[in-house]
Amino acid sequence: MLDMSHQDWKIRAAGLSFRSRAFIDGKFVDAVSGKTFDSINPATGEVLAQVAEGDAADIDHAVAAGRRAFDDGRWSRMAPGARKAVMLKLADLIRENLQELALLDSLDMGKLVTDAVTIDAPGSAHFFQWYAEAIDKLYDEVAPTGPGDLALVRRVPLGVVGAVVPWNFPLDMATWKSAAALAAGNSVVLKPAEQSPLSALRLAELAAEAGVPDGVFNVVPGYGATAGRALGLHMDVDCLAFTGSTAIGKKFMEYSGQSNLKPVWPETGGKSPNIVFADCEDLDAAADMAAFGIFFNQGEVCSANSRLYVERSIRDVFIEKLVARAEAMQPGDPLDPASKMGAIVDEAQTQGIMRFIEAGRQSARLVTGGERVRIEGKGCFVQPTIFADVTQDNPLARDEIFGPVLSVIAFDSEDEAVRLANDSIYGLAASVWTDNLSRACRVADRLHVGTVSVNTVDALSAQTPFGGMKQSGFGRDLSLHSLDKYTALKTTWIKYRP
Incomplete structure (x- = not known):
């Protein structure tokens, strides 16, 4: 891929087809409203695709699909080794489609295709593989108690995780949130930035191909003021992970207080x-x-x-x-x-x-x-x-x-x-x-x-x-520590006859 010429990339780009509808419950669907918005190539001003403009109704459908999938255990109670195999397959599929995914991000938000194909897309595959390999190596705890008591402390998935990600690293930021959340056994509703939805929609399709069950990984493109706000305020979203500006991170904290007190994990601005x-x-x-x-x-x-x-x-x-x-x-x-x-x-x-x-x-x-x-x-x-x-x-x-x-x-x-x-x-x-x-x-x-x-x-x-302090937020992506925000500590205390 590094020996591809400018003309090679242009030919490859011209042959792309774009996934432009929301991905909910295992299939591509139009927005309930029928509305679309233009995805524009900032290098040329050309319209790449008309993308489904999801809003509160579409978020409702995606969250409901995620909840059904979580409750019936098709992913949340799948054996760790089986979840691992699916996510490893997804990592392989990302590698098999590196050029396409790199082009989607390059065309959608203007980044160099050589960076996207050597850094962003391979990084996405690596992070899915890394979390996949961690799934069956994480142990729970037994608390120290006296005779006749057995106290088990486990990390359990939260349920439906909402993820709102920015446009600067569309595929990578979608991966940073969803790989850890999926590894922990959650369902995910992802809202990509309206400036760069195309690679996230393709990622959802690849996840389904890898064997992620219907309803477990949903992608709803749309605007922050409608789809993003609906996700933040949703009473059946158990956790909200956000990367973006400090001002919008504060909005999501407000949404939590106005709804169900869902934990919000903001990774926000910087001036390093x-x-x-x-x-x-x-x-x-x-x-x-x-x-x-x-x-x-x-x-x-x-x-x-x-x-x-x-x-x-x-x-x-x-x-x-x-x-x-x-x-x-x-x-x-x-x-x-x-x-x-x-x-x-x-x-x-x-x-x-x-x-x-x-x-x-x-x-x-x-x-x-x-x-x-x-x-x-x-x-x-x-x-x-x-x-x-x-x-x-x-x-x-x-x-x-x-x-x-x-x-x-x-x-x-x-x-x-x-x-x-x-x-x-x-x-x-x-x-x-x-x-x-x-x-x-x-x-x-x-x-x-x-x-x-x-x-x-x-x-x-x-x-x-990866994460910050002060008004850069307190969310952490990457490492095993990021799994903490997608899980809850659950104690099961058993009395037995010693």
Whole structure:
């Protein structure tokens, strides 16, 4: 796949067929209202498909299907080894369809197809496999009691899990929620972002092909204000997992209080700091990863390292290195393997990024980028952009821009670097660059974030939890810890004759 040319990808894309109806109770169905919305390719402005616009009625049907499936035990009481086999089959099917799934995400939200086919789609297969392999290796507990008492403590599935996921990693975010929830034995009702529903609908079809029973995995595309809200308020949804903005995460917390007190697990916004100390011996590696940390996926990453704190003595030379890398990462057709950045997800997001850039021109020093560009006269593309001389109170350093915009701020001491890095409402991730082991551990201990990456950026794996602190939310995806939010502790106490 890595040897495919631009023309190869275009031919493959032209031959795609799109699943555009909701997937409920094992089959594709139209929205109850009959309404649809356009799925638009942000690189060209072309309509890819007219997708079923689910709303409260469709959520009701999907939740009812999930409840029936849970109650009759077709999945929830399936033997762990049998559930494992089905999910392993789904992982294999994802791998067999890597090109298609990568193209769906690339066309739908503008990401580079080479990233989608080498990172996103294989990652989805890996996470399904990882959770599948964990299913029959998780043990329950026996509590310490006296003679005549046996207290069993088990983790049991909750029931119907609602999952609302964002558009920046459509397939991966659908997987992060659904793989763990399904592994635990739940039914799932997934609402993908309206900007990027196509890969989630295909994933549902592959899940059915793998043997996930009808009603266990449902996908309802639609808008957040209707379908998403209905899922959050639903009295028969037992848990709501959400990745997206902090403002919408707070809405889902409200919905829980207004309905059935369902647990809500938000993974929300970020404004992650990247701290580069002068004792970092490999500044080229630091510059490579600093550029990757903000420009990968067009900066549309919740944990993007969008605040760069550089020790003053190396600031100017480090900015020079960054500018060279930014200028080599200009956007292009997402289907062209030569492109270094893809398209912004839609016109509204593009305009929002440009408003930050235009305001930044008046309050900081623009050192590179800053322009919206078009490819062959079309599309939502923004140059990789770097601002220097940014003040800590500047919106460039405070707000989540969710685009390829980097703010550079100088510091003079370790204490100042930590203070500035922690001075944010967010606490998702951070990076630290130093060759002093004591400093690396000391600074990592003081940063109030969910993940600290030392001498790299945005480190994650299936084995480690991903999530944040403060207004980045308290939900955790990945690792065995993520199973906690999809299960409940149940005690069975047995009195017996000793």
